[in-house]
Amino acid sequence: DAGVTQSPTHLIKTRGQQVTLRCSPKSGHDTVSWYQQALGQGPQFIFQYYEEEERQRGNFPDRFSGHQFPNYSSELNVNALLLGDSALYLCASSLLRTSGDQETQYFGPGTRLLVL
Amino acid sequence: AQTVTQSQPEMSVQEAETVTLSCTYDTSESDYYLFWYKQPPSRQMILVIRQEAYKQQNATENRFSVNFQKAAKSFSLKISDSQLGDAAMYFCAYRIRDDKIIFGKGTRLHILP
Numbered sequence: 001d002a003g004v005t006q007s008p009t010h011l012i013k014t015r016g017q018q019v020t021l022r023c024s025p026k027s028g029h030d031t032v033s034w035y036q037q038a039l040g041q042g043p044q045f046i047f048q049y050y051e052e053e054e055r056q057r058g059n060f061p062d063r064f065s066g067h068q069f070p071n072y073s074s075e076l077n078v079n080a081l082l083l084g085d086s087a088l089y090l091c092a093s094s095l096l097r098t099s100g101d102q103e104t105q106y107f108g109p110g111t112r113l114l115v116l
Numbered sequence: 117a118q119t120v121t122q123s124q125p126e127m128s129v130q131e132a133e134t135v136t137l138s139c140t141y142d143t144s145e146s147d148y149y150l151f152w153y154k155q156p157p158s159r160q161m162i163l164v165i166r167q168e169a170y171k172q173q174n175a176t177e178n179r180f181s182v183n184f185q186k187a188a189k190s191f192s193l194k195i196s197d198s199q200l201g202d203a204a205m206y207f208c209a210y211r212i213r214d215d216k217i218i219f220g221k222g223t224r225l226h227i228l229p
Contacts, residue, residue, distance in 0.1 A: 033216065033217075035217075040221075040222075041221055041222075042120075042207050042209075042219030042220050042221050042222050043161070043207075043217075043219050044219075045216035045217065045218070048216065056215065056216055058216060088159060090161060092161075092217075104151075104163055104166060105217060106163070107153075107160065107161035107162075108160075109158065109159055109160045110159045110160075110161075112159075
């Protein structure tokens with residue numbers, strides 16, 4: 001049973017460019033959450049996708065957008081990159097119960113983004 | 117606002133000894149979940165242990181156990197018989213029902229051989 005996978009593992013971009021990160025959830029999971037982890041900090045919630053819709057969003061600007069596909073995989077897009085966007089981007093998947101309560105979130109290995 | 121505070125940026129413990137990592141949180145909710153995640157240098161965030169706030173019994177997973185004090189809003193992690201493979205960043209985290217996870221800033225744990 002494959003866990004959560006992310007691609008690419010590392011990425012280098014320059015300021016002003018756009019980037020797309022990808023995530024495949026754990027088998028059987030239907031919800032994908034994205035987190036940004038700056039160096040030396042805990043992860044910060046960006047947004048969550050369920051049934052191809054953005055379900056919740058953290059305190060991130062509109063430059064951060066996402067998408068979820070019918071197979072539950074997800075993309076994170078960041079436009080007009082800033083130096084401060086350099087971070088580890090983590091994807092987590094979970095199963096949203098019918099009661100609305102999520103099962104535990106399982107994390108992928110992350111994508112390390114460096115903006116020069 | 118919900119916050120999670122880990123007051124120990126770094127800790128060290130001798131191999132085979134016991135260590136306790138501290139965590140406090142702030143919330144007005146009564147129904148929530150608490151987690152300890154481990155992040156080794158490989159970066160993979162691994163769930164160590166989970167506690168439902170409505171359960172009075174402290175969660176235990178092999179060498180890992182928690183001391184959950186709901187009134188004090190405290191959630192510490194005890195690692196018994198520390199092993200070299202336990203060296204990692206440990207994050208305390210909080211979530212209400214279907215909401216996002218809020219993480220602390222982490223505690224780096226060193227295991228001394």
